[in-house]
Amino acid sequence: xxxxxxxxxxxxxxxxxxxxxxxxxxxxxxxxxxxxxxxxxxxxxxxxxxxxxxxxxxxxxxxxxxxxxxxxxxxxxxxxxxxxxxxxxxxxxxxxxxxxxxxxxxxxxxxx
Amino acid sequence: xxxxxxxxxxxxxxxxxxxxxxxxxxxxxxxxxxxxxxxxxxxxxxxxxxxxxxxxxxxxxxxxxxxxxxxxxxxxxxxxxxxxxxxxxxxxxxxxxxxxxxxxxxxxxxxxxx
Numbered sequence: 599x600x601x602x603x604x605x606x607x608x609x610x611x612x613x614x615x616x617x618x619x620x621x622x623x624x625x626x627x628x629x630x631x632x633x634x635x636x637x638x639x640x641x642x643x644x645x646x647x648x649x650x651x652x653x654x655x656x657x658x659x660x661x662x663x664x665x666x667x668x669x670x671x672x673x674x675x676x677x678x679x680x681x682x683x684x685x686x687x688x689x690x691x692x693x694x695x696x697x698x699x700x701x702x703x704x705x706x707x708x709x710x
Numbered sequence: 711x712x713x714x715x716x717x718x719x720x721x722x723x724x725x726x727x728x729x730x731x732x733x734x735x736x737x738x739x740x741x742x743x744x745x746x747x748x749x750x751x752x753x754x755x756x757x758x759x760x761x762x763x764x765x766x767x768x769x770x771x772x773x774x775x776x777x778x779x780x781x782x783x784x785x786x787x788x789x790x791x792x793x794x795x796x797x798x799x800x801x802x803x804x805x806x807x808x809x810x811x812x813x814x815x816x817x818x819x820x821x822x823x824x
Contacts (some may be wrong), residue, residue: 643811702752
């Protein structure tokens with residue numbers, strides 16, 4: 599158990615809908631990272647937040663957004679969902695901006 | 711751009727050594743990592759090596775880095791059935807403002823035959 603928690607574990611929704619994925623980092627970690635894992639693209643970095651501020655952006659679509667709250671938990675919002683958004687979404691956290699990232703168990707999103 | 715390549719499958723007998731290989735393209739990589747993913751679980755950080763090191767040993771795990779050839783390997787000694795999982799190689803590059811961005815390979819599925 600890495601200490602990173604993610605909810606929900608599974609999510610099934612329809613095309614065009616909007617969902618919110620939640621992540622709580624390890625106690626004391628200030629950085630949160632979001633990744634998408636799909637069969638064709640593999641594991642791709644989406645976005646990083648550090649102590650409430652966006653720090654780095656990867657291959658994140660404009661339909662996706664994220665934020666980190668004062669209590670350091672983070673939410674990833676996915677809107678206008680498409681079938682291709684079906685994937686595992688992982689959150690990771692690190693102490694400060696350390697290179698060691700610890701991953702949560704993931705949220706499996708299925709868009710039908 | 712960055713690219714990390716790994717073979718997709720490896721099968722070994724219990725008790726043998728496993729060697730999982732990885733190549734990367736970004737010469738400015740700062741750290742290189744091995745993560746393990748068991749079915750239905752997240753990624754577990756197994757070990758990492760700083761880019762100016764050649765080797766790192768941690769119990770049954772040995773990481774070898776050939777920076778000239780941009781080749782990373784993970785050796786698991788005395789492989790057990792519990793080692794069956796997908797192993798991801800990743801590199802990190804410093805992207806400024808104190809951020810390290812990870813690029814992952816597609817993963818190598820290790821199957822251990824009892």
